[in-house]
Structures are given as C-alpha cells and as structure tokens.
Amino acid sequence: MKLSKTTMTVAAFVAAAAVALFAANSSVQLIEDSSEIGVRSALDDNTLTWAEVEANGLQVALAGTAPSEAMRFQALSVAGSVVDAARILDHMEVEADEAIAPPRFSAEVLRNTSGLSIIGLIPQSTDRDAIVEGFADMSDLPVTDLLETADYPAPSGWEDALSFAITAIDDLPRAKLSITAGRVTITAIANSAEAKAAMEKKLMGSAPPALSLTLNITAPRPVITPFTLRFVMDEDGARFDACSADSKEGQQRILNAAFEAGLSGPGRCTIAMGVPSKFWAAAVEQAIKALAQIGGGSVTFSNADVTLIAAEATSQSLFDTVAGELENDLPDVFVLRAILPEAPDASVGPPEFTATLSPEGQVQLRGRLSDEKMREVTDSFARAKFGSDNVYTAARVVSGLPADWSTRVLTGLQALAYLNNGAITVTPASIALSGMSGDQNASDTIAQLMASRLGQGTSFDINVKYLEELDPVASLPTPEECEGRIGDIISAAKIVFEPGSATIDSTALTTMDSIAEVLQECGSIRLEIQGHTDSQGREGMNLSLSQARAESVLNELRARRVLTGSFLAKGYGEVDPIAQNDTEEGREANRRIEFRLIQPEASVPEGDSTLESVAESSDIDASDDTSDAEGPENE
Incomplete structure (x- = not known):
C-alpha cells in the first residue's frame, strides 16, 4: 500500500524526534x-x-x-x-559540636594592713555578695571586688575551699590565698617563729579533711634590742648564755670561734635584726678568742658595749696583754671594758639578797634592802610577778648598800620570773641566777634583760637549764608521734569487726578507748581513718564495707568525746593489700583499719608578688631564725 506524502512527513519528524531524544x-x-x-x-x-x-x-x-x-x-x-x-x-x-568544657574556676585573695582584694572567676551559682560580706566580716577591712562570673555549675569541692578561705582569713593579717575546687594554697607572713607554728597548727586543724591544703608561711627575723651576746667559760665548760648574729655567715663564724674555745655539742645562735655594726661577727670572734687565751671568765656584748670579765685566778700580766690586744683589734664602733675581779674577802658575810622560786610557784625573799620603801616596792613587784599568795618576804632593812642596789634586786626578780624554778643571788659584786625553764630562749632573754638594765661592766652569771617536760609546747605529742602511738595500739590489739559487718566487735572496744585517749592528748590534727578489706567477694561490695567500717570507727571516737571535725573516714576496699590474699593469714592482715595524717603540701612561692618579695627579704623560714650548728667533729 502506497503511503501518502503527509504520512511520510510525519514519520520523518517522529524518527527525527526519537533520534534527538536519544541523543539528548x-x-x-x-x-x-x-x-x-x-x-x-x-x-x-x-x-x-x-x-x-x-x-x-x-x-x-x-x-x-x-x-x-x-x-x-x-x-x-x-x-x-x-x-x-x-x-x-x-x-x-x-557534626554537632561537643559541649564546651567549663572554665577553671579560681580566686585569689590578697590581704594587707590597708584592705583586702578578691580577683578571679567564680560560678554564677556562687553567692558573690555573700563572699564579699564574709571576707569583710572576718577581716574587718574594706574589700575590693574584682570577681567575674560564668554560668556553669560549681565543681565538686569549690564551696568547701571557699568557705575555708573565708574562715582562715581572720588569722592571716598579711597573706595571699589561692582558691580552686578542693584546694587552697596559702602564702603568708607570721610575726615570729612561734606565731608561724601556731598559725600552721590552727590552719591544719580547721581545714576540712577532704581539702588539699598547701602552706607556705614564713617568719621574719626577730628584732633584738639591745643586740646581745654572752659567752662564758667556767668550771662547767664553755657555753652561750645568749647569742645573736646578723647573717648565716656571721652565725657560722661566731660558732666556729666558740667551738675552738671549747663549746661542745650543738650551738644555738639567733639570726636577728638590730645589729649595731656590720663588723659584729668579727668583733665577737676576736672577743671569744681573747677569752680563750685568758682561760676563763665571760664576755658580754650589749650593742657596741663589750665587757670582758676574766676569771679570778688570771694573772695580771696575761690579763693586761690580752685586754690590750683585744681593745686594739676591735672595730672602732665597739667600746671595751675589761675587768679582772679581786679575790673575795673571806670576812665578807653571806649573800646580801636572795630570792628562791620553788617548782610549786612559791617565792621567798630574804637578805638586805636599803630602806622600808624599797622593801614595800620589792614585795609588791614580786607579788605582781608571781601572785599575791605565793610570796613570802623576810628581807630586812640595812644601810650602806650600793647606790644601784634597788635596780639589781628588781632586775634579778624580773629575770627569776622567766624560770619555772630557781634562785637569784644579788651581791655588791655580781648577780647570779640559776634554775630550770621550759623556754629554750630563756637564757637569751635573761641575758638581754640584764645587759640592758645593769649597764656595762656589771658582773652577772646565768645558769639556766632547759627541760623539755616543762615546755608546754614541746611536751605535747607531735602529729607524727600521735600517728605512731595509734599505730602501736592497733599493732598490739587490732580493731576487728563482726563477720561481714561494720559493727565493731566488743573485744576491740578497749582498743578504741586507748586510741581516744591518745587523740584527746593530741588536740586538733588532720587524720584519715582508712578502711581496708581482703579480696574475697565483689570489689564494689568490699569498697562499701570498708567505707562503712571506717565511718563506724569515726562514730565510736565521737561517742568517746573526741573532736573529729578534722577527721576523714575513707574506705579503700581491696586495692591496697599489705599481704597476699591467697592465705587466711594474709587476708586477715588485709582486713584492717589504719590512721594516717593528712599533711599540708609543701609550696614554693611563685612569681614576684609584693607579698612574696617581702617574705623572701624577711629571711624567711623559722629554721633560719634560730639555727643549730654542729661542732667540728660532726661537720
């Protein structure tokens, strides 16, 4: 069949479209x-x-x-x-961003005599006004608030650290406190070595047990007026009644001269301020060597006044030679008075005035006083020093006593008050004091008193012995001794519990009584009561059991009226064994309670802040103030 021309045209267009579509x-x-x-x-x-x-x-x-x-x-x-x-x-x-890590919250508190400032970053949840008000109330000073806040939750331990810092600032007149979560670092200056020790003890005792406390407290050198040194050589040997030095080098120079002159054992010499001359050590060294040449007597420095008193048996020629050489060798600022005592007159009667102090605190005054008014003054002075009911006066009034007799008597009584028991003897030629004291610095203090009150050239003798049992501080057990004593008690009679329980067995109650007695003697110390178990059972269950047992011991101590505010009960479970857990003996050893001191961390001053610069220039550690040096045989 023959296609029409139109159909062919349409087919051609369709084919072309298909080809175009395929190509596209x-x-x-x-x-x-x-x-x-x-x-x-x-x-x-x-x-x-x-x-x-x-x-x-x-x-x-x-x-x-x-x-x-x-x-x-x-x-x-x-x-x-x-x-x-x-x-x-x-x-x-x-990807979604991770949650932004919270900032490190911290605050620094600086306090001096003019005010207190706080700078740092704190959580927004912390009551800023309460912080400022708390520091203002505790310090009674104006507070400069330089704090910033951030909207993050407060980390664990932050509030405890902040609360402790607010409480501690009351005892820190010149200090810097650095506060972070769970940690407080204190840099401070104390007025003396004794104040430093008291400050450290109070801070350590009041800190929460879980708080990490770092202390860097320095004590400046003491100021000694007059600057005093007294070196004695007699039948008891060579000794210092008082020793002052202006530097470490001067201290060592003085002690070396004393060792060469016969001083034995450790030598004590206080590094202090108030020295009258930069040539102090050289002058003292020369004077000690001169006394050693004489062979006995004493040399006393009171600022630039030097008194050399030779032993009674010293020959006149030796005395003149040594005294003349010393006078020429001493630096210009020092003035020497050399005395060769005359032999005592056998016809002289008994000592003119004596005062004795018994260990019970009773004082008896006997001998001679210049007039009735002087007797009343002496009696009143003694009663003021020793107590009205403790003084018995049997002194009598005589004439012809030296003009400075009253000064000698009252100075002697004041010196006697530094002793726990002893006696003072006053004669026209000298003053002699002997006795016992619980103060290591009593001899130094008495020598300074007599040198300043009696004047140059007065002969006095000091023989004071230090007894530790009379020292109210040294007689107390140290925290380390307390820890050791508790350890000995537990070693002898272990704290045991009923099987699988946190209830203390009745057989261990006597042990708890003994531990409580020790802790009551020790006062406020920071202790961690540690609970430990063996490895039998699940680890989590052992940890919970050890915690419960440690808390049970803490509660038993509270029941015995032990102050436990500075104690922390902590369970360690099975993680710290002291024996193998594969035997019954080993497991028994691992089931235990231990008492461990929570020690403050040592700190090194950081940066060059004004406070730290003052601390460094003040010299510093209490160990530098009064140093013990060993003799040549121990060097």
Whole structure:
C-alpha cells in the first residue's frame, strides 16, 4: 500500500524526534557521569572522602556529614572548581559540636594592713555578695571586688575551699590565698617563729579533711634590742648564755670561734635584726678568742658595749696583754671594758639578797634592802610577778648598800620570773641566777634583760637549764608521734569487726578507748581513718564495707568525746593489700583499719608578688631564725 506524502512527513519528524531524544539522553548521561566522576575525584584528592556525590542532570548534590563547618565549606569550594557552583546542591550536615568544657574556676585573695582584694572567676551559682560580706566580716577591712562570673555549675569541692578561705582569713593579717575546687594554697607572713607554728597548727586543724591544703608561711627575723651576746667559760665548760648574729655567715663564724674555745655539742645562735655594726661577727670572734687565751671568765656584748670579765685566778700580766690586744683589734664602733675581779674577802658575810622560786610557784625573799620603801616596792613587784599568795618576804632593812642596789634586786626578780624554778643571788659584786625553764630562749632573754638594765661592766652569771617536760609546747605529742602511738595500739590489739559487718566487735572496744585517749592528748590534727578489706567477694561490695567500717570507727571516737571535725573516714576496699590474699593469714592482715595524717603540701612561692618579695627579704623560714650548728667533729 502506497503511503501518502503527509504520512511520510510525519514519520520523518517522529524518527527525527526519537533520534534527538536519544541523543539528548545520551548527552545528559554523559554530563552526569563526567560531573559526578570529576567532583568525586577532586574531593578524594583533597581528602574529603566523607562527602558523597550524586549527579542528577546538570545538578550535582553533595551529601554526608562534615567534621566541621570549615570542612563543609571546603567541600563546596572543591566541587565548585569542577562544575559551575550554580549546579551544586548542598545536602551536607555538620557534626554537632561537643559541649564546651567549663572554665577553671579560681580566686585569689590578697590581704594587707590597708584592705583586702578578691580577683578571679567564680560560678554564677556562687553567692558573690555573700563572699564579699564574709571576707569583710572576718577581716574587718574594706574589700575590693574584682570577681567575674560564668554560668556553669560549681565543681565538686569549690564551696568547701571557699568557705575555708573565708574562715582562715581572720588569722592571716598579711597573706595571699589561692582558691580552686578542693584546694587552697596559702602564702603568708607570721610575726615570729612561734606565731608561724601556731598559725600552721590552727590552719591544719580547721581545714576540712577532704581539702588539699598547701602552706607556705614564713617568719621574719626577730628584732633584738639591745643586740646581745654572752659567752662564758667556767668550771662547767664553755657555753652561750645568749647569742645573736646578723647573717648565716656571721652565725657560722661566731660558732666556729666558740667551738675552738671549747663549746661542745650543738650551738644555738639567733639570726636577728638590730645589729649595731656590720663588723659584729668579727668583733665577737676576736672577743671569744681573747677569752680563750685568758682561760676563763665571760664576755658580754650589749650593742657596741663589750665587757670582758676574766676569771679570778688570771694573772695580771696575761690579763693586761690580752685586754690590750683585744681593745686594739676591735672595730672602732665597739667600746671595751675589761675587768679582772679581786679575790673575795673571806670576812665578807653571806649573800646580801636572795630570792628562791620553788617548782610549786612559791617565792621567798630574804637578805638586805636599803630602806622600808624599797622593801614595800620589792614585795609588791614580786607579788605582781608571781601572785599575791605565793610570796613570802623576810628581807630586812640595812644601810650602806650600793647606790644601784634597788635596780639589781628588781632586775634579778624580773629575770627569776622567766624560770619555772630557781634562785637569784644579788651581791655588791655580781648577780647570779640559776634554775630550770621550759623556754629554750630563756637564757637569751635573761641575758638581754640584764645587759640592758645593769649597764656595762656589771658582773652577772646565768645558769639556766632547759627541760623539755616543762615546755608546754614541746611536751605535747607531735602529729607524727600521735600517728605512731595509734599505730602501736592497733599493732598490739587490732580493731576487728563482726563477720561481714561494720559493727565493731566488743573485744576491740578497749582498743578504741586507748586510741581516744591518745587523740584527746593530741588536740586538733588532720587524720584519715582508712578502711581496708581482703579480696574475697565483689570489689564494689568490699569498697562499701570498708567505707562503712571506717565511718563506724569515726562514730565510736565521737561517742568517746573526741573532736573529729578534722577527721576523714575513707574506705579503700581491696586495692591496697599489705599481704597476699591467697592465705587466711594474709587476708586477715588485709582486713584492717589504719590512721594516717593528712599533711599540708609543701609550696614554693611563685612569681614576684609584693607579698612574696617581702617574705623572701624577711629571711624567711623559722629554721633560719634560730639555727643549730654542729661542732667540728660532726661537720
């Protein structure tokens, strides 16, 4: 059948359209493939392998999760370098950012005589006004608030550290406190070595047991007025009644001279301020050597006044030679008075005035006084020093006593008050004091008193012995001794519990009584009561049991009226064995309670703050103030 011309024309158009459509589809597919392959290759070359590519016609879709917004933008840029950016569809996501870590909260408190300032970053939940008010109330000083806040929860231990700092500032007139969560670092200056020790003891006792406390407290050198030194050589040997030095080097120079002159054992010499001359050590060294040449007597320095008293049996020629050489050798500022005592007259009667102090505190005054008014003054002075009911006066009034007799008597009584028991003897020629004291510095203090009150050239003798059992501080057990004594008690009679229980066995109650007695003697110390178990059973159960047992011991101590505010009960479970757990003996040893001191951490001053500079220039540690030096045989 013959097709019409119209039909053929239509068929031609249809065929052409089909060919065109096929060609178009092929072109689109080619474009899709080339775009997808090109973009994927470019992304791979730039290590953006996380990106997924899918072409749909002329459009190129990018999908996947970008590690960051910057990586997402980089993927778009790389794809845009291959195909037209208008053809790119962004279906990418970005990984969610991790929660921003909270900042480190801390505060520093600086206090001096003019005021107190607080600087740092604290949680918004902390009552800022209460902090400022608390520091103002405790210090009674104006407070400068330089705090910033951040809206994050307070970390564990932050409130405890802040509360302790507010309480502690009352005892720290010149200090810096650094406060962080669970930790307080204190840098401070004490007025003396004794004040430093008291400050450290109080801070350690009042700190919460879980708080990490770091102390760096320094004590400046004491000021000695007059600057005094007294070296004696007699039948009892060579000794210092008082010793002062202006530096470490001067101290060692003085002690070396004393050792060469016969001083034995450790030598005590206080490094202090108030020296009258930079040549102090050289002058003392020369005077001690001169006394050693004579062979006996005493040499006393009171500022720049030097008194050399030779032993009674010294020959006149030796005395003149040594005294003359010493006077020429002493630096210009020092003035020497050399005395060679005359032999005592056998016809002289008994000592003119004596005062005795018994260990019970009773004082008897006997001998001679210049007039009735002087007797009343002496009696009143003694009663003021020793107590009205403790003084018995049997002194009598005579004439012809030296003009300075009253000064000698009252100075002697004042010196006697530094002793726990002893006697003072006053004669026209000298004053002699002997006795016992619980103060290591009593001899130094008495020598300074007599040198300043009696004047140059007065002969006095001091023989004071230090007894530790009379020392109210030294007689107390140290925290380390308390820990050791408790350890001895537990070693002898272990704290045991009923099986699988936190109830203390009745057989261990006597042990608890003994521990309570020791702790009542020790006062406020920071202790951790540690509970330990063997490895039998589940670890979590052992940890809970050890904690319960430690708390049970703490409660038993409270029941015995032991102050436990500075104690911490902590269970360690099975993690710290002291023996093998594969035998019954080992397991028994591991089931235990231990008492351990919580020690403050040592601290090194940081930076160059004003406070720290003052601390460094003050010299410093109490160990530098009064030093013990060993003799040549022990060096």
